[in-house]
Amino acid sequence: xxxxxxxxxxxxxxxxxxxxxxxxxxxxxxxxxxxxxxxxxxxxxxxxxxxxxxxxxxxxxxxxxxxxxxxxxxxxxxxxxxxxxxxxxxxxxxxxxxxxxxxxxxxxxxxxxxxxxxxxxxxxxxxxxxxxxxxxxxxxxxxxxxxxxxxxxxxxxxxxxxxxxxxxxxxxxxxxxxxxxxxxxxxxxxxxxxxxxxxxxxxxxxxxxxxxxxxxxxxxxxxxxxxxxxxxxxxxxxxxxxxxxxxxxxxxxxxxxxxxxxxxxxxxxxxxxxxxxxxxxxxxxxxxxxxxxxxxxxxxxxxxxxxxxxxxxxxxxxxxxxxxxxxxxxx
Amino acid sequence: xxxxxxxxxxxxxxxxxxxxxxxxxxxxxxxxxxxxxxxxxxxxxxxxxxxxxxxxxxxxxxxxxxxxxxxxxxxxxxxxxxxxxxxxxxxxxxxxxxxxxxxxxxxxxxxxxxxxxxxxxxxxxxxxxxxxxxxxxxxxxxxxxxxxxxxxxxxxxxxxxxxxxxxxxxxxxxxxxxxxxxxxxxxxxxxxxxxxxxxxxxxxxxxxxxxxxxxxxxxxxxxxxxxxxxxxxxxxxxxxxxxxxxxxxxxxxxxxxxxxxxxxxxxxxxxxxxxxxxxxxxxxxxxxxxxxxxxxxxxxxxxxxxxxxxxxxxxxxxxxxxxxxxxxxxxxxxxxxxxxxxxxxxxxxxxxxxxxxxxxxxxxxxxxxxxxxxxxxxxxxxxxxxxxxxxxxxxxxxxxxxxxxxxxxxxxxxxxxxxxxxxxxxxxxxxxxxxxxxxxxxxxxxxxxxxxxxxxxxxxxxxx
Numbered sequence: 107x108x109x110x111x112x113x114x115x116x117x118x119x120x121x122x123x124x125x126x127x128x129x130x131x132x133x134x135x136x137x138x139x140x141x142x143x144x145x146x147x148x149x150x151x152x153x154x155x156x157x158x159x160x161x162x163x164x165x166x167x168x169x170x171x172x173x174x175x176x177x178x179x180x181x182x183x184x185x186x187x188x189x190x191x192x193x194x195x196x197x198x199x200x201x202x203x204x205x206x207x208x209x210x211x212x213x214x215x216x217x218x219x220x221x222x223x224x225x226x227x228x229x230x231x232x233x234x235x236x237x238x239x240x241x242x243x244x245x246x247x248x249x250x251x252x253x254x255x256x257x258x259x260x261x262x263x264x265x266x267x268x269x270x271x272x273x274x275x276x277x278x279x280x281x282x283x284x285x286x287x288x289x290x291x292x293x294x295x296x297x298x299x300x301x302x303x304x305x306x307x308x309x310x311x312x313x314x315x316x317x318x319x320x321x322x323x324x325x326x327x328x329x330x331x332x333x334x335x336x337x338x339x340x341x342x343x344x345x346x347x348x349x350x351x352x353x354x355x356x357x358x359x360x361x362x363x364x365x366x367x368x369x370x371x372x373x374x375x376x377x378x379x380x381x382x383x384x385x386x387x388x389x390x391x392x393x394x395x396x397x398x399x400x401x402x403x404x405x406x407x408x409x410x411x412x413x414x415x416x417x418x419x420x421x422x423x424x425x426x427x428x429x430x431x432x433x434x435x436x437x
Numbered sequence: 438x439x440x441x442x443x444x445x446x447x448x449x450x451x452x453x454x455x456x457x458x459x460x461x462x463x464x465x466x467x468x469x470x471x472x473x474x475x476x477x478x479x480x481x482x483x484x485x486x487x488x489x490x491x492x493x494x495x496x497x498x499x500x501x502x503x504x505x506x507x508x509x510x511x512x513x514x515x516x517x518x519x520x521x522x523x524x525x526x527x528x529x530x531x532x533x534x535x536x537x538x539x540x541x542x543x544x545x546x547x548x549x550x551x552x553x554x555x556x557x558x559x560x561x562x563x564x565x566x567x568x569x570x571x572x573x574x575x576x577x578x579x580x581x582x583x584x585x586x587x588x589x590x591x592x593x594x595x596x597x598x599x600x601x602x603x604x605x606x607x608x609x610x611x612x613x614x615x616x617x618x619x620x621x622x623x624x625x626x627x628x629x630x631x632x633x634x635x636x637x638x639x640x641x642x643x644x645x646x647x648x649x650x651x652x653x654x655x656x657x658x659x660x661x662x663x664x665x666x667x668x669x670x671x672x673x674x675x676x677x678x679x680x681x682x683x684x685x686x687x688x689x690x691x692x693x694x695x696x697x698x699x700x701x702x703x704x705x706x707x708x709x710x711x712x713x714x715x716x717x718x719x720x721x722x723x724x725x726x727x728x729x730x731x732x733x734x735x736x737x738x739x740x741x742x743x744x745x746x747x748x749x750x751x752x753x754x755x756x757x758x759x760x761x762x763x764x765x766x767x768x769x770x771x772x773x774x775x776x777x778x779x780x781x782x783x784x785x786x787x788x789x790x791x792x793x794x795x796x797x798x799x800x801x802x803x804x805x806x807x808x809x810x811x812x813x814x815x816x817x818x819x820x821x822x823x824x825x826x827x828x829x830x831x832x833x834x835x836x837x838x839x840x841x842x843x844x845x846x847x848x849x850x851x852x853x854x855x856x857x858x859x860x861x862x863x864x865x866x867x868x869x870x871x872x873x874x875x876x877x878x879x880x881x882x883x884x885x886x887x888x889x890x891x892x893x894x895x896x897x898x899x900x901x
Contacts, residue, residue, distance in 0.1 A: 160699075165535070165538060165698065184543070185541075187541045188541045192535075194532070194535045194536070196532035196535070197532065198528070198531045198532030198533035198534070198535065198536060199533070202461075202462065204894075212536070212540065214448075214451075215451055215455075215537075215541070215542045216540060217541070218448070219448050219449075220447075220449070243891070
């Protein structure tokens with residue numbers, strides 16, 4: 107994803123702005139989402155994510171700017187609602203109806219006949235793994251099942267774009283993993299664009315193709331996950347480095363060896379933390395030089411018969427990029 | 438293809454889908470059913486009390502029917518108001534509104550579907566009320582009039598209250614606020630009908646009677662049912678309930694839907710200010726116009742030579758039984774008597790007992806006798822209903838009409854009837870008990886069935 111917006115984008119936002127009174131909530135949001143891709147929407151609390159999602163789902167009107175969904179302009183909210191599916195953060199589900207009745211009702215609201223809505227509902231419940239509980243009252247569902255049902259509801263109208271707001275909130279690790287796998291498969295198999303809002307940066311990194319990071323209503327980074335990471339690494343001038351884990355008894359030898367390398371500025375041994383060494387590097391010209399230096403350090407350690415148990419590029423995780431870019435913002 | 442299958446291939450309008458879902462939620466979820474159950478119990482208790490009073494001839498059938506109709510409409514309006522007040526703010530609180538707003542269904546259809554569901558208790562409460570009205574009318578034509586005008590006016594008043602509840606809900610983010618404000622508005626609407634009769638007598642009181650939707654409705658129905666007035670005589674009282682319905686439903690269906698959002702609609706400061714001003718003005722008007730002044734009367738005088746006798750000296754009856762007796766008024770002079778007024782009075786002989794209000798004991802306390810020729814007499818029949826147990830004296834007073842404003846006359850008292858009233862309790866006054874028991878029991882069975890069905894479905898799931 108770059109500045110030029112592809113013609114085939116299923117969701118395209120141009121300079122969206124919104125203020126509540128004198129307080130700006132969104133200051134020029136522009137991005138595009140291609141079909142079959144998952145876009146992570148990140149930002150600290152108060153960054154404008156919810157405002158952006160509400161505008162894009164036609165719940166709120168922007169003060170300025172416009173957007174299109176599957177070629178339909180934001181001037182036609184009712185037609186846009188035909189083309190989007192939404193799983194809101196606060197998923198209100200009635201307790202006294204079954205999942206099948208619930209999805210059939212929503213199918214009807216999207217213009218399906220009762221028969222069509224019912225067969226569509228059964229197919230969706232099958233897709234999200236709830237077919238066996240189709241006749242169960244929703245009140246008896248677990249949190250994970252409710253989220254799956256919410257995703258099924260978001261797919262009732264076979265949308266071009268699906269918005270998922272904190273879909274894994276409150277789920278156990280297994281539930282999170284299963285749900286993200288479902289999101290991935292929905293995106294790939296249905297070829298829909300997915301906008302995923304989440305605070306869990308590791309999950310965004312794991313499942314998203316693209317990312318938009320908002321801070322104080324402004325876009326501070328956007329592009330593919332790899333592009334955003336590289337962009338952030340390119341900003342490192344001081345303190346860029348790697349973390350290496352070796353056996354605790356080899357920490358001292360490893361430290362001496364690393365300190366002798368020309369591109370290493372500091373080595374901080376963390377023996378009390380399972381043999382971790384934090385290696386600070388000298389200023390690099392570009393990302394390639396940074397990666398090559400890391401490789402060289404590993405090769406020298408292995409060449410000296412020091413086992414490398416673990417390796418991380420410091421500053422190479424989305425979470426760190428997020429913190430770096432949104433420093434000082436949020437609650 | 439069966440008819441049902443053919444029907445299932447049809448695309449249903451969004452308002453119908455929302456209405457169906459709301460109906461399921463209201464009735465199968467138990468909320469409306471429980472409220473209607475309470476309504477039936479309330480009606481049963483009041484019907485029983487009224488029937489008991491009827492046994493004592495305290496209230497004629499027409500008035501009982503009117504009182505029941507009044508209660509039915511007030512309670513049904515309250516139920517629909519409460520349901521309306523929950524409809525939008527409740528969905529906001531439960532976070533289910535967003536799902537609806539995200540569909541292509543138009544806001545107007547969503548509101549219309551919810552409104553139709555909110556007024557669904559009205560036909561149910563009307564159906565429950567009809568047997569009570571029929572029973573208490575005791576064959577009087579009042580039942581037909583109550584059924585007709587209760588249905589017609591209730592169909593304006595009750596949906597108007599539901600619409601008001603929904604509008605408050607539209608402007609509320611929390612259910613608590615919505616309920617409080619709705620109840621406040623309901624009380625304001627109800628206040629004029631609760632004013633004492635003297636406060637309604639002045640010109641402002643009369644105006645209030647016409648502009649207050651609930652009071653105007655009651656007044657119209659009372660005049661038709663109890664006082665046998667024609668519709669054209671009291672048609673002016675139809676304006677307020679019809680206007681309220683048109684305005685509130687109009688605002689709900691045309692103004693509110695485009696502004697329906699996740700956050701409560703904002704009322705402008707100007708509208709808020711005007712609302713407060715109207716409420717303050719209404720309060721001032723209510724307090725400014727007190728009871729109408731009473732007119733004092735001078736006592737009449739007497740010209741003598743008139744006698745009154747009574748055919749009964751002692752009577753012992755049970756509560757609820759009538760006492761029938763006759764008095765004779767005789768002109769013992771050799772001149773024609775003036776017109777004569779005969780008044781009945783009852784006193785409690787027990788100094789610690791309740792003071793008797795003779796109006797409650799007799800449908801006719803005063804009779805007028807035209808001038809009698811010398812030596813003539815007139816027989817007058819009387820009826821007293823024994824209402825409370827105790828020891829009483831019933832006596833008559835003969836009052837010759839005075840000649841003019843500057844003259845008076847001397848009243849003459851009859852011998853008394855020493856009346857002893859023994860206690861008597863009837864378990865089924867007016868035959869109302871079967872209905873009082875049957876309707877709430879049936880509704881309780883329905884509530885039980887719904888709860889059992891829900892429990893069974895959950896248990897089935899657990900077994901799976």
